[in-house]
Amino acid sequence: MVSIKDIAKKAGVSISTVSYALNGSSKVTDETSSKILAIARELNYIPNAAARTLKKRESKILGVFLTDFKGDVYGELLGGMKEVCNAQGYDLIVCSGKQSHRMLPERMIDGAVILDQTFTSEELLTYADRNHKIVVLDRELDHPNINQVLLDNKAGATLATEYLVEQGHKKIYVVTGPAGSFDSIQRMKAVKLVADRADDVEWIEIAGDFKKSGGEHAAEQIVREYKGPVAVFCLNDEMAIGLCNRIAETDLRIGDHIHVIGFDNIELTRYMQPRLATIDYSKHKWGALASEQLIKIIAGEKVEHERIYVTLVEGESVGKGVKSIVTRG
Amino acid sequence: MVSIKDIAKKAGVSISTVSYALNGSSKVTDETSSKILAIARELNYIPNAAARTLKKRESKILGVFLTDFKGDVYGELLGGMKEVCNAQGYDLIVCSGKQSHRMLPERMIDGAVILDQTFTSEELLTYADRNHKIVVLDRELDHPNINQVLLDNKAGATLATEYLVEQGHKKIYVVTGPAGSFDSIQRMKAVKLVADRADDVEWIEIAGDFKKSGGEHAAEQIVREYKGPVAVFCLNDEMAIGLCNRIAETDLRIGDHIHVIGFDNIELTRYMQPRLATIDYSKHKWGALASEQLIKIIAGEKVEHERIYVTLVEGESVGKGVKSIVTRG
DNA sequence: TTGTAGGCGTTATCAC
DNA sequence: GTGATAACGCCTACAA
Numbered sequence: 001m002v003s004i005k006d007i008a009k010k011a012g013v014s015i016s017t018v019s020y021a022l023n024g025s026s027k028v029t030d031e032t033s034s035k036i037l038a039i040a041r042e043l044n045y046i047p048n049a050a051a052r053t054l055k056k057r058e059s060k061i062l063g064v065f066l067t068d069f070k071g072d073v074y075g076e077l078l079g080g081m082k083e084v085c086n087a088q089g090y091d092l093i094v095c096s097g098k099q100s101h102r103m104l105p106e107r108m109i110d111g112a113v114i115l116d117q118t119f120t121s122e123e124l125l126t127y128a129d130r131n132h133k134i135v136v137l138d139r140e141l142d143h144p145n146i147n148q149v150l151l152d153n154k155a156g157a158t159l160a161t162e163y164l165v166e167q168g169h170k171k172i173y174v175v176t177g178p179a180g181s182f183d184s185i186q187r188m189k190a191v192k193l194v195a196d197r198a199d200d201v202e203w204i205e206i207a208g209d210f211k212k213s214g215g216e217h218a219a220e221q222i223v224r225e226y227k228g229p230v231a232v233f234c235l236n237d238e239m240a241i242g243l244c245n246r247i248a249e250t251d252l253r254i255g256d257h258i259h260v261i262g263f264d265n266i267e268l269t270r271y272m273q274p275r276l277a278t279i280d281y282s283k284h285k286w287g288a289l290a291s292e293q294l295i296k297i298i299a300g301e302k303v304e305h306e307r308i309y310v311t312l313v314e315g316e317s318v319g320k321g322v323k324s325i326v327t328r329g
Numbered sequence: 330m331v332s333i334k335d336i337a338k339k340a341g342v343s344i345s346t347v348s349y350a351l352n353g354s355s356k357v358t359d360e361t362s363s364k365i366l367a368i369a370r371e372l373n374y375i376p377n378a379a380a381r382t383l384k385k386r387e388s389k390i391l392g393v394f395l396t397d398f399k400g401d402v403y404g405e406l407l408g409g410m411k412e413v414c415n416a417q418g419y420d421l422i423v424c425s426g427k428q429s430h431r432m433l434p435e436r437m438i439d440g441a442v443i444l445d446q447t448f449t450s451e452e453l454l455t456y457a458d459r460n461h462k463i464v465v466l467d468r469e470l471d472h473p474n475i476n477q478v479l480l481d482n483k484a485g486a487t488l489a490t491e492y493l494v495e496q497g498h499k500k501i502y503v504v505t506g507p508a509g510s511f512d513s514i515q516r517m518k519a520v521k522l523v524a525d526r527a528d529d530v531e532w533i534e535i536a537g538d539f540k541k542s543g544g545e546h547a548a549e550q551i552v553r554e555y556k557g558p559v560a561v562f563c564l565n566d567e568m569a570i571g572l573c574n575r576i577a578e579t580d581l582r583i584g585d586h587i588h589v590i591g592f593d594n595i596e597l598t599r600y601m602q603p604r605l606a607t608i609d610y611s612k613h614k615w616g617a618l619a620s621e622q623l624i625k626i627i628a629g630e631k632v633e634h635e636r637i638y639v640t641l642v643e644g645e646s647v648g649k650g651v652k653s654i655v656t657r658g
Numbered sequence: 659t660t661g662t663a664g665g666c667g668t669t670a671t672c673a674c
Numbered sequence: 675g676t677g678a679t680a681a682c683g684c685c686t687a688c689a690a
Contacts, residue, residue, distance in 0.1 A: 019685060019686080050436065053666095056685070082425060099420055102420075106375055345669085349669095349675090361676085383683065384667080
């Protein structure tokens with residue numbers, strides 16, 4: 001491995017001069033500088049990241065932690081993060097799994113964006129106490145070294161539920177995420193609020209998992225209990241897809257007997273027949289904002305928690321409720 | 330930051346003893362060892378990755394480089410990689426974009442898996458010459474420090490084309506990937522071979538991009554030129570989806586007027602109506618094998634290039650060709 | 659403008 | 675079994 005020492009020797013200068021030249025310091029003559037640069041290139045010099053990180057106590061690398069690599073939301077989210085990171089001179093690495101948690105405390109990265117169930121909140125608070133910088137996307141956590149960039153789950157679930165109610169549906173199944181999921185809990189809360197306030201609306205909770213299988217199981221229960229048209233709010237699109245798929249194997253029709261709305265507006269929904277109603281938000285912006293916030297708190301700036309706004313996407317997967325047709329004629 | 334120096338001071342021993350104890354060396358008494366460990370825990374000691382990497386000249390981190398974070402293939406692939414990495418004591422980080430290339434030469438990672446157009450082959454060979462270990466998934470490259478784990482593109486494209494021919498199709502559009510894509514070129518070669526060998530089969534190449542938009546554009550051209558049933562081999566599923574989608578807006582029917590087959594068997598295809606015929610392979614295994622190979626060459630083992638086998642998945646998106654019905658009736 | 663020297667936190671080679 | 679001590683490659687006062 002060729003180091004600045006080798007360059008110094010070959011150039012007949014000291015290693016500090018080499019270091020200055022390499023870092024573009026104005027303290028060194030243009031002449032010596034260009035000579036050093038030429039030799040560096042000639043020797044194929046590449047700086048050593050570990051040494052630089054050790055000395056400077058920063059790696060200029062940000063990490064994002066995901067529960068797993070699957071999941072349709074991640075592509076755009078990561079794209080948004082990368083864009084901001086790169087523009088600010090940071091590199092982005094994506095990690096998953098308990099083993100990789102060490103990247104943060106061991107200071108391999110300068111900060112972390114968390115969208116990862118495998119981190120407990122206690123763990124994150126511990127890191128924050130040790131002065132590590134964190135942005136959380138999947139929970140609420142109050143600490144000077146932690147910033148939140150959360151989806152407006154309440155608004156989204158409210159929009160979705162109100163949409164179902166407005167369409168005249170009186171019986172609403174809600175398929176939740178896995179136990180303990182922050183998004184699921186928040187969305188569920190909003191559903192209850194809206195449904196309980198509405199006239200004569202019944203809601204039934206079905207435990208899901210935010211995966212296709214959860215939707216499939218829910219479909220089976222709903223079909224079993226079927227007595228007449230019902231609405232289903234799947235707390236994410238992936239379950240909605242699983243559900244629609246399973247329903248498609250029966251005589252019941254989506255948007256006719258079973259009215260379905262999801263959450264996330266993942267790309268897949270655009271290709272469903274009928275088009276899935278869902279809640280949309282900019283994943284790209286979510287990622288971009290998360291990175292921005294992280295870089296700011298690393299720079300020592302004070303920042304406020306942020307919220308990502310959501311909108312309703314209508315779709316033929318939700319039709320009019322029977323009673324609504326009668327009532328509204 | 331608490332270092333082994335702090336522990337040494339508090340324990341009244343030298344830093345080398347601390348280091349030994351922390352690394353579980355048998356050279357140190359159980360008594361001193363446990364005392365040191367206790368103090369380390371008490372002080373919340375966390376080793377510094379940069380220092381360790383600098384000294385040991387290895388980070389125990391492997392990197393995988395992707396052209397972008399989107400793309401349906403990646404989830405399972407990365408899952409397979411992570412599984413093997415973790416089992417072997419390595420961490421996996423996912424990177425994308427030109428800026429992140431530095432991770433390899435700067436020795437932030439011990440090796441790289443490449444599925445990334447932003448690396449030129451020259452660049453990779455340069456790294457390999459400098460003794461960096463690489464596994465390529467998207468090109469052929471011969472170098473002692475580089476191993477290939479490639480899809481059996483030839484077999485896949487042959488299966489797909491033969492399937493279309495066997496079904497009696499005489500006119501086959503082939504929608505390619507972006508210019509220079511290794512997979513696209515290999516698949517195209519196999520198509521030509523099969524089609525030219527077949528009796529009375531005409532093939533027409535349409536330049537694509539491996540993205541939905543490429544399939545959409547191809548659909549437009551095909552519709553414009555439509556005179557009677559034709560087959561289309563989209564060199565990946567994503568384009569096939571774009572194509573089917575655009576076709577759905579016309580009077581033509583997939584599997585009836587336009588017979589489509591894809592490549593990759595991405596999850597989305599399972600939810601298409603009609604089911605897309607395609608070429609399947611285990612993405613999980615692909616990733617697992619890539620990691621295995623990388624870890625082996627890092628360990629100095631000699632390894633052979635590997636190949637991932639593929640199979641044909643039939644689907645209703647391909648029906649019988651008209652002439653075939655007449656002939657074979 | 660350039661050189662000297664100390665140190666970032668570890669590991670590892672020596673002595674003792 | 676334990677303790678100095680010298681690296682690893684780089685940065686950065688401070689001195690010259």
